[in-house]
Amino acid sequence: MTTIIDDIKAHTILVENGSGVLVQPMDESHTYILTAKHVIEIAKDSKTYKGAENISARRADGTEFTVRSVHIHPDIDAALLALDFIGNITIPLSLTAPKRGDKVIVCGSPTKRRNENIDSVREFDGIIKRYGATDWELFAESHVDYEEVVGISGGGLFLEQNDSAFLLGVETSISGLRDIENTNRIEGVTLKAFQEILLFARGEGFALPDLLPLHLGSFSSSISSTFDLRDGTDPETVAFVRKVLHGVAKKLIDNNAPQPLAIKKGYESRLLISGRDLDELLDQKLWASYLEYLIISTIVDDKDQVSIDYILELNGRRRFFYASTDGSWTTLLQNVFKSDLMGLRKSGRIIIATKGTASRACPNQITLKSIIPDISRADLGDYRIDSIFKSFEEADFKIMHIAGMAQECIIDKEHEFQKFDNTSISELVSKLKAEFNEFL
CATH class of the missing domain: 2.40.10.120 (Thrombin, subunit H)
Incomplete structure (x- = not known):
């Protein structure tokens, strides 16, 4: 190593x-x-x-x-x-x-x-x-x-x-x-x-690219890093599902999906869990995870194109946050509540991505309830949530890890994907939509 x-x-x-x-x-x-x-x-x-x-x-x-x-x-x-x-x-x-x-x-x-x-x-x-x-x-x-x-x-x-x-x-x-x-x-x-x-x-006429990471120029360089599905018992089926998901990604890119750099410039620290370093915006893992987020969202929303307007509208229903850590993502939950949640509507989904993996999509509800802050008593400067909500319980946000969601939707149900092949890709995508929709 x-x-x-x-x-x-x-x-x-x-x-x-x-x-x-x-x-x-x-x-x-x-x-x-x-x-x-x-x-x-x-x-x-x-x-x-x-x-x-x-x-x-x-x-x-x-x-x-x-x-x-x-x-x-x-x-x-x-x-x-x-x-x-x-x-x-x-x-x-x-x-x-x-x-x-x-x-x-x-x-x-x-x-x-x-x-x-x-x-x-x-x-x-x-x-x-x-x-x-x-x-x-x-x-x-x-x-x-x-x-x-x-x-x-x-x-x-x-x-x-x-x-x-x-x-x-x-x-x-x-x-x-x-x-x-x-x-x-x-x-x-x-x-x-x-x-x-x-x-x-x-x-002087030299066409030299900017001093920024390659993966900020296009999502294409991150496709192979998406949906790193592990622990399955049927590698061939999992590989086929992954190939189909990568095909969705390629179609989004071919249909002029915004470059990661444009998204970064538009959102900057709002892509990160509160308290994280700005350097994490350069992580290749962030942009591979964000591509997963777009793939899943467009499957659920029946979209074959991504635009800045779509991402803006998506932010009202789902909010993506990243942290560069290999540790347990549930230790980040208190800072998740301090992240930029302005504009996220009632029952909105909070999608977390980290460098680490997650075996389950959602945190234990007992754990979650024990750390939900009481914003009626808190310093309002600590929280960025719309004033229409008197509490996080009223906002009813659902929090989940994107890798855990893929684990539950695909790996835990891999036997249900064994029947699909190249002649039934549209049916496979419909199956993925039904599974992801359970969370989103």
Whole structure:
């Protein structure tokens, strides 16, 4: 099983005598390496830079990459190297700035380690001292030898959060002189510097995609991650039902379903359970789950098309929330009641999605009753629910986990789906509608 550090190291690149970090932008035309521009200078302090054909970029295992174009920030020590699409580049980018005192990780390839032919990628733990618009500064948690950090310029700065590492920027310099044995201050640039590079590049005629995750560009990249149905005794039947559900997804996409990015821009934190970090909006699991939500909703509502207007209307009947946790989703229920429930009508459905699975759709009613807040006595600022409701009991919202719903509707009744095949897909969809309608 890979660790967060393994994942970080897998995205760390050796660029010339420095380092870089692989990132995937929002379409499959390119993959990027983010680095410091001084790493690709022709000569130190020359302020002239190597062309794409002269830049060496490789993984620690020797895998080489061909640089297609080089893009330099005119004022900041940052460079973006555009490659052909690679695939399986999974490090998410951070949407939020870290706070002073947050623990972070810097990862790069020290020259000393390359020369000694040992594990050439090394990580350093640090604490954020300052994080500005385009630059940052941190203190290493312990003093490090100067020779141990020479060569990490261009390596990534990462924030560990919710069992993932989020990229914050790249390292550009360390404090201290060469004859000083130890140093503990490291500096770098934020992702905003690379967003500015993309703007400059587009002004020069380069068609480079935004520095956002691939799955925000289209739901197509999330189809294979939907309905991860487990624990069935008839894998062939379950696989067929899953194929039909994926077919529904493809039809919605072919009929111009909104891009995830458009939905994200329209709803932002309202897609998250109260108290969650904005970075969770970038989770691929959120958008795979949201696609499941649209598939189920359109089956129940007899729709073959999704529009922004349909999603807006849907919000009055059903409300989707996500939390990036592998733990028991029922521990989130108190915060669910503090989430954005404005506009959700009486008896509306609250659909929860998490990274974890759920064997049942709905929480135990005794558990639920014990945590339903009394809004008649609560600070109204804690709750976002229409004022027409005097209590949550009156609102009569139904709460369920989307994975648990699929479990109960499909896995628990898989024997009822065994009779369907390619000649009876419409009947299978009708069966799914009847099952999902029991919850929605």
